[in-house]
Amino acid sequence: MRLSRLQVKLIERIAATIPLTLAVALAAFVLMRAIPGDPVDIMMGEGASSSGEEVAALRTQLGLDEPIYRQLSGYLKGLLRGDLGYSIIRSRPVAEMIWEALPATIELAVYAMLFALALGIPVGVVSALKHNTAFDRVSTAVSFVGVSLPAFWLGIVGILVFSMTLGWMPTSGRIPYGLEPRHITGFLTLDALLTGNMPALGSALRHLCLPAVTLGLGVAAVVARVTRSSMLDVLGSDYVLFARAKGVPEPAVTIRHALRNAMIPTVTLVGLQFGSLLGGNMIVETIFGWPGLGRVVVDAIFARDYPVVQASVMVYALTFVMVNLITDLLYTVLDPKIALQ
Amino acid sequence: MACSMVSNMVCGMVHGAGTAAATGMLLDVCDLHTVYPSARGDVRAVRGVSLAVAPREVLGVVGESGCGKSALMLSIMRLLPRPGRIVRGAVRLRGVDLLGLSSGEMRDVRGREIAMVFQDPMTTLNPAYRVGDQISESLQVHRMTPSGASISPPRNACVRSRLWQARRAREEERDYVIELMRRVGIPSPDHRHLEYPHQFSGGMQQRIMIAIALACKPRLLLADEPTTALDVTIQAQVLDLMEDINREMGTAIVIVTHDLALAGDFCDNIAVMYAGQVVEWGPAEAIMEDPLHPYTRGLLLSMPRLGSRQPLRAIPGEVPDLTSVSSGCAFAPRCQQRTDRCEAEEPPLQIASGRMLRCHAVQAEAHNRARFRGCVAR
Numbered sequence: 190m191r192l193s194r195l196q197v198k199l200i201e202r203i204a205a206t207i208p209l210t211l212a213v214a215l216a217a218f219v220l221m222r223a224i225p226g227d228p229v230d231i232m233m234g235e236g237a238s239s240s241g242e243e244v245a246a247l248r249t250q251l252g253l254d255e256p257i258y259r260q261l262s263g264y265l266k267g268l269l270r271g272d273l274g275y276s277i278i279r280s281r282p283v284a285e286m287i288w289e290a291l292p293a294t295i296e297l298a299v300y301a302m303l304f305a306l307a308l309g310i311p312v313g314v315v316s317a318l319k320h321n322t323a324f325d326r327v328s329t330a331v332s333f334v335g336v337s338l339p340a341f342w343l344g345i346v347g348i349l350v351f352s353m354t355l356g357w358m359p360t361s362g363r364i365p366y367g368l369e370p371r372h373i374t375g376f377l378t379l380d381a382l383l384t385g386n387m388p389a390l391g392s393a394l395r396h397l398c399l400p401a402v403t404l405g406l407g408v409a410a411v412v413a414r415v416t417r418s419s420m421l422d423v424l425g426s427d428y429v430l431f432a433r434a435k436g437v438p439e440p441a442v443t444i445r446h447a448l449r450n451a452m453i454p455t456v457t458l459v460g461l462q463f464g465s466l467l468g469g470n471m472i473v474e475t476i477f478g479w480p481g482l483g484r485v486v487v488d489a490i491f492a493r494d495y496p497v498v499q500a501s502v503m504v505y506a507l508t509f510v511m512v513n514l515i516t517d518l519l520y521t522v523l524d525p526k527i528a529l530q
Numbered sequence: 531m532a533c534s535m536v537s538n539m540v541c542g543m544v545h546g547a548g549t550a551a552a553t554g555m556l557l558d559v560c561d562l563h564t565v566y567p568s569a570r571g572d573v574r575a576v577r578g579v580s581l582a583v584a585p586r587e588v589l590g591v592v593g594e595s596g597c598g599k600s601a602l603m604l605s606i607m608r609l610l611p612r613p614g615r616i617v618r619g620a621v622r623l624r625g626v627d628l629l630g631l632s633s634g635e636m637r638d639v640r641g642r643e644i645a646m647v648f649q650d651p652m653t654t655l656n657p658a659y660r661v662g663d664q665i666s667e668s669l670q671v672h673r674m675t676p677s678g679a680s681i682s683p684p685r686n687a688c689v690r691s692r693l694w695q696a697r698r699a700r701e702e703e704r705d706y707v708i709e710l711m712r713r714v715g716i717p718s719p720d721h722r723h724l725e726y727p728h729q730f731s732g733g734m735q736q737r738i739m740i741a742i743a744l745a746c747k748p749r750l751l752l753a754d755e756p757t758t759a760l761d762v763t764i765q766a767q768v769l770d771l772m773e774d775i776n777r778e779m780g781t782a783i784v785i786v787t788h789d790l791a792l793a794g795d796f797c798d799n800i801a802v803m804y805a806g807q808v809v810e811w812g813p814a815e816a817i818m819e820d821p822l823h824p825y826t827r828g829l830l831l832s833m834p835r836l837g838s839r840q841p842l843r844a845i846p847g848e849v850p851d852l853t854s855v856s857s858g859c860a861f862a863p864r865c866q867q868r869t870d871r872c873e874a875e876e877p878p879l880q881i882a883s884g885r886m887l888r889c890h891a892v893q894a895e896a897h898n899r900a901r902f903r904g905c906v907a908r
Contacts, residue, residue, distance in 0.1 A: 220800075307743065347786075405746065410804070425611070426653060427648055427650060427653040427654040428653065428654055428655060428656040430609060430611075430648070430654075431648060431654045431655075431739075431742075432655075432656070432667075433609055433640065434607055434609060434640055434641065434645070434646040434648075435640065435641040435645075435667065435668050435742065436637045436638065436640040436641030436642060436668070436671050436672055437637075437641075437671050438637060438671065446573060446656055449658050450656070450657065450658055524657070524658065525657070525658065525726040525728070526657065526726070526728050528816070
């Protein structure tokens with residue numbers, strides 16, 4: 190069977206993730222053990238009243254008394270078998286914990302990104318079209334503020350205003366207990382749609398609103414700025430002038446000729462930002478009590494739950510790589526030059 | 531109107547008595563003024579240009595960089611980049627003032643009546659679309675069929691017959707695109723119309739741009755330095771192509787160039803521009819053999835010639851700053867023949883020795899010669 194260039198490239202890229210994943214796993218393993226304190230110290234609490242024997246027994250039970258290289262080889266062997274290990278604190282398979290939490294995180298990131306694109310791209314395009322007008326100046330100023338505002342502040346203010354004062358939005362969680370749709374994909378809005386459960390869909394969307402906006406606002410600001418500048422570049426290009434000289438109506442010039450070419454830098458940005466949305470929403474998940482991977486990781490770090498942290502870091506890295514792969518594939522759609530290289 | 535009188539006179543002069551009436555002109559530019567507002571003041575890129583182009587004529591607009599050639603072309607198309615604007619004047623296409631049209635009406639003129647090709651085909655073709663689609667886009671935006679008729683969708687046809695018609699129309703359009711690509715000299719167009727601009731060489735890209743411009747069979751083609759970005763052999767091919775198009779399709783061409791020799795070979799008439807004005811305008815042969823304006827002479831002298839061992843004679847001085855042009859002749863500071871009058875008073879565009887000329891010194895000379903001949907005759 191002959192493979193197209195695109196397929197070969199895809200296979201190469203996917204194969205390249207294997208050493209990367211191993212490297213990330215190793216780094217996570219080493220870094221976690223470099224932090225002072227181990228799970229047993231945390232479990233027993235400081236100035237523990239428990240005896241040295243109990244502590245030693247627990248360490249032996251968890252395999253923490255073995256030399257580091259033995260722990261590492263055990264961990265890597267497990268990985269090769271596809272076994273991410275057991276959570277020290279929760280005594281559950283790590284894979285199961287991640288599998289439960291990941292859809293919540295991805296769903297939040299997707300909605301945050303949708304919000305960012307729906308706000309950022311039109312604002313960027315209109316500011317470029319109305320270059321140097323009041324709209325442009327105001328949107329540039331607002332997006333500058335948007336980039337600078339930290340998510341934790343935005344989240345808290347959002348809760349204060351929209352949940353506590355106005356009472357429009359729930360303060361935390363994904364969905365009230367008992368209202369969950371039947372589990373199909375783990376993405377609540379999708380599951381609700383698939384099962385036709387409209388009350389669940391409404392509730393899930395209402396719960397998503399504040400965290401998604403909090404997470405997406407900064408991204409929207411960056412998207413608007415990048416779209417504006419690339420759109421300005423493209424609008425000044427010869428091919429846009431040529432399109433006008435052909436008699437193409439202005440809306441078609443903007444959308445067909447300019448926007449498509451201006452989207453290339455925005456797609457790069459979206460790829461990178463999506464990765465950081467997945468990683469960066471630990472803060473937002475904590476503020477909004479969102480049962481996602483971010484919260485699992487934060488809890489695990491405080492508890493020095495080595496296997497959970499190591500596995501989560503790997504999942505983050507893999508998602509990042511996958512998102513970048515998708516970004517590269519999107520390029521081939523937008524820019525025919527890349528498709529052939 | 532004073533403006534059209536000047537234009538009549540000008541057209542009559544340059545095009546001979548047969549086409550003297552301004553109404554017979556395809557394009558008629560009259561006392562056109564264009565400015566670009568800038569922080570240092572208004573840049574007066576076009577300062578009272580009057581020109582006319584007859585049907586099937588090839589006119590060369592010659593001048594050095596920054597003399598307002600491109601601004602003139604973009605003003606004719608009403609495509610000046612903001613904040614540039616036309617201050618006054620008239621641009622008539624077959625008697626209709628383009629400056630008075632609504633933006634929608636002007637859009638119908640662009641591409642359909644007047645088409646334009648640009649200097650650098652690599653940046654002018656949209657990198658994201660197949661060349662065939664870029665060619666047929668012209669037809670689509672003007673709702674034209676390849677035969678030149680406007681499309682009016684049938685009112686009461688059933689869906690199936692409409693779909694069938696749409697498919698027929700698409701096929702016809704594709705055949706026309708392929709034919710057009712063949713016409714401009716692109717080899718194996720039947721599969722190359724599916725390729726993207728970056729898959730073509732510069733010369734081929736320029737041919738594609740010409741094909742796009744010709745798709746709606748415009749009456750006038752404005753070519754803004756169409757060969758500057760190409761190497762010499764390809765330049766000649768592209769010019770040959772444009773010559774064929776002019777001859778066979780009867781498309782009038784205005785070609786903007788800084789290459790006087792090229793204009794002399796290729797054009798029926800030449801208009802020499804300096805600092806936003808036409809300084810000399812007349813039949814190409816007359817101007818190449820006997821340039822009258824000191825600037826045109828300077829341009830000819832500064833042209834390298836094969837076999838000549840003489841050093842090139844550059845025109846001393848620099849192009850004036852178009853934000854603050856003096857009240858006199860713009861060329862006066864660089865002119866060897868200048869008089870006090872040149873610095874004080876701007877010369878008008880007047881008839882002299884079978885062409886239009888904007889120069890006090892040459893006109894005075896011609897006047898004297900005529901008087902001298904008059905005396906002798908008496």
